[in-house]
Amino acid sequence: MHVPAPAEVGISLDEVDTPALIVDLDAFEKNLDHMALLAKKAGVLLRPHAKAHKSAAIAQQQIERGAVGVCAQKVSEAEALVNAGIQNVLISNEIVGAKKVDRLVDLSRRATISVCVDHIEQVRQLSFAAQREGTEVSVLIEVNVGGDRCGVLPGQPALALAQAIDDAPGLRFSGLQAYHNNAQHTRLYVERGDATASAIEKASATATLLGQHGLPCEVITGAGTGTFTFEANSGIYDELQVGSYIFMDADYAQNLDRSGEPVSEFQHSLFVYTTVMSVPSSTKAVVDAGIKSMSFECGFPRVHQASGIEYVGRADEHGVLEIDQQVATVNLGDKLLLIPGHCDPTVNLHEWFVGVRDNKVEAVWPIDARGMIF
Amino acid sequence: MHVPAPAEVGISLDEVDTPALIVDLDAFEKNLDHMALLAKKAGVLLRPHAKAHKSAAIAQQQIERGAVGVCAQKVSEAEALVNAGIQNVLISNEIVGAKKVDRLVDLSRRATISVCVDHIEQVRQLSFAAQREGTEVSVLIEVNVGGDRCGVLPGQPALALAQAIDDAPGLRFSGLQAYHNNAQHTRLYVERGDATASAIEKASATATLLGQHGLPCEVITGAGTGTFTFEANSGIYDELQVGSYIFMDADYAQNLDRSGEPVSEFQHSLFVYTTVMSVPSSTKAVVDAGIKSMSFECGFPRVHQASGIEYVGRADEHGVLEIDQQVATVNLGDKLLLIPGHCDPTVNLHEWFVGVRDNKVEAVWPIDARGMIF
Numbered sequence A, B: 001m002h003v004p005a006p007a008e009v010g011i012s013l014d015e016v017d018t019p020a021l022i023v024d025l026d027a028f029e030k031n032l033d034h035m036a037l038l039a040k041k042a043g044v045l046l047r048p049h050a051k052a053h054k055s056a057a058i059a060q061q062q063i064e065r066g067a068v069g070v071c072a073q074k075v076s077e078a079e080a081l082v083n084a085g086i087q088n089v090l091i092s093n094e095i096v097g098a099k100k101v102d103r104l105v106d107l108s109r110r111a112t113i114s115v116c117v118d119h120i121e122q123v124r125q126l127s128f129a130a131q132r133e134g135t136e137v138s139v140l141i142e143v144n145v146g147g148d149r150c151g152v153l154p155g156q157p158a159l160a161l162a163q164a165i166d167d168a169p170g171l172r173f174s175g176l177q178a179y180h181n182n183a184q185h186t187r188l189y190v191e192r193g194d195a196t197a198s199a200i201e202k203a204s205a206t207a208t209l210l211g212q213h214g215l216p217c218e219v220i221t222g223a224g225t226g227t228f229t230f231e232a233n234s235g236i237y238d239e240l241q242v243g244s245y246i247f248m249d250a251d252y253a254q255n256l257d258r259s260g261e262p263v264s265e266f267q268h269s270l271f272v273y274t275t276v277m278s279v280p281s282s283t284k285a286v287v288d289a290g291i292k293s294m295s296f297e298c299g300f301p302r303v304h305q306a307s308g309i310e311y312v313g314r315a316d317e318h319g320v321l322e323i324d325q326q327v328a329t330v331n332l333g334d335k336l337l338l339i340p341g342h343c344d345p346t347v348n349l350h351e352w353f354v355g356v357r358d359n360k361v362e363a364v365w366p367i368d369a370r371g372m373i374f
Helices: A025-042 A056-065 A075-083 A097-107 A121-131 A156-167 A183-186 A187-211 A226-233 A343-347 B027-042 B056-064 B075-083 B097-108 B122-132 B156-167 B181-185 B188-212 B227-233 B343-347
Strands: A020-024 A070-072 A088-094 A112-117 A138-141 A171-177 A218-224 A270-281 A284-287 A309-314 A320-324 A337-339 A350-358 A360-366 B020-024 B070-072 B088-095 B114-116 B137-142 B172-179 B217-223 B270-281 B283-285 B309-315 B319-325 B334-337 B354-355 B361-364
Touching: A020 A025, A020 A070, A025 A056, A025 A226, A025 A350, A056 A070, A056 A075, A056 A360, A070 A075, A075 A088, A075 A097, A088 B270, A097 A112, A097 A121, A112 A121, A112 B217, A121 A138, A121 A156, A121 A171, A138 A156, A156 A171, A156 A187, A156 A284, A183 A187, A187 A226, A270 A343, A270 B088, A350 B181, A350 B283, B020 B027, B027 B056, B027 B227, B056 B070, B056 B075, B070 B075, B075 B088, B075 B097, B088 B137, B088 B319, B097 B114, B097 B122, B114 B361, B122 B137, B122 B156, B122 B172, B137 B156, B156 B188, B172 B188, B181 B188, B188 B217, B188 B227, B270 B343
Parallel strands: A020 A350, A070 A088, A088 A112, A112 A138, A138 A171, A171 A218, B020 B354, B070 B088, B088 B114, B114 B137, B137 B172, B172 B217
Antiparallel strands: A020 A270, A270 A284, A270 A337, A284 A320, A309 A320, A350 A360, B020 B270, B270 B283, B270 B334, B283 B319, B309 B319, B354 B361
């Protein structure tokens, strides 16, 4: 790795250098166990999304609890995970361009790799490279089931693409990628349910159509932390691609459950640890974690277990805290845990997870695929 | 470095893997030359802020054009620059905690290092470590000249701290850090001028007071790309800490000049290069650069030299483009240049600058201090 680790195993939490990414191991392991149990009960497979953690050490713990493998979003992300020992990766995304396709085909000789397409040109590029290398690549069709980002339309367009894959030398048609990105952060339970029901219906109808034309889907894969209950119990989805459940973040914590309460099935386990570096007044303090330590597009972090202290301003390397003098005092050198607004891109800013239990550092895991954006 | 380079010298721009950070070398060098000339004309020194580029290769080009050294914002950032050959670094920020202070003192034995304080406890920690190591550390007082972030108040509080530094074994009082962070992005020229005039007045009065008490300031340092003209011509500031002028970004481009036009003194020279990976319809395309390739807290990037194409939606690894069919067509595999909303944290997401001239890759520079946040 490029950046030195901010801690070593055995030191206490307050000795960890800041800013650092802290994993509360008790909460984290509960999250891992709980999702594994839910998937098992529903009779679906887990293929957690490694874009959330980018770490082979965490992927390994998910696999030990029954996951069939992981998802990645980029070829370089998959490469980093395979290089660190993960043997089964679905790239749940489209890959375009000769360099990337060549690397993907090369990777598929070293591990069990599959990839998504939503355009005939991607099929041509993959087939060309796979034939040249004398190998076979497993290909899923991404279907637009409501997220309106990538993906072909359900039904006939998906069928035409499946037939093209089936006809293309060096490719094997494997099934459908049917992920509803927009539904994950829809706040109301009933609205998430309705959106996902519509996605399930589109995936199901498409799979039926393909089956009628002799192209059965080995796998229908999708779902995220916001909606997985619906896909898990659909009878249609085979795999869940949940990612954020391991850590949770301030944004996911605003989703409401069936009874209208904030979701509480999974616990916050990821924190940005920060030091108070300036105390300009008794109502204001400045910490050393800003835009280069956390991602802010989902808003400010929350200060963990500290009433009367609010993170109200950010700069590249600074965060401004507002202190309610009635209930809180903050001193220079104090260290605080922040719950980031959005976990995935926050993780991508760091190279190490510092696993803590009972205020002791128990593990330091590299974030193998940090920065692997291509 | 941790991430492989997306290009090698000699290939053409369209062969560069994406997402990648592209530097337009003609524009970049014009920016370097222009600022060097302006500083020379005004008779002030340049100490550009390396937080903007985090790269010894770029720092070296600034020094070759007359800069006395650079600024860094973190000890680890300074370490990375010194390790890559830069010999003079001001850490324009407060450092708190024994580990960081020890590293800072160690670094100051290997290069010319100075650091800021705004609290007596920082003075104690620095003095303790410097004495123990038998060395001397150069210390500036950060004065709150209007930015209301870190810094002691001007006048008496600054004097008290200067006297404490002067009394502290192992420390040498060097002057004032007087940077007005809030003024940099104030849109109206006259308002930037007024805010900076007030900062200049506070810095000047404080320096006079300290001089009257036998503590002359060797250096008064500050200024940014938004306000440097005012500090340069103040007769008070000795050094300019401008950073973003080398690249510019969509946010700085919204500042207005004296005549009410968008500032045009420096050119956009930094771009995020991206590939169209999906074309769901003729009015919409998806590119491979999202939140993990650019920082979004200052808004969406602008698409460079492409009318009728707008970046309108972002996800972790995706960007959504809206296409005006009347004027633009976008095909799968097309590559586009994006002007990021905010340069500094965008640079921090990458490990390589790809320097391009006449559509050829001429340089590939490591971003040495990428991720050095502690």
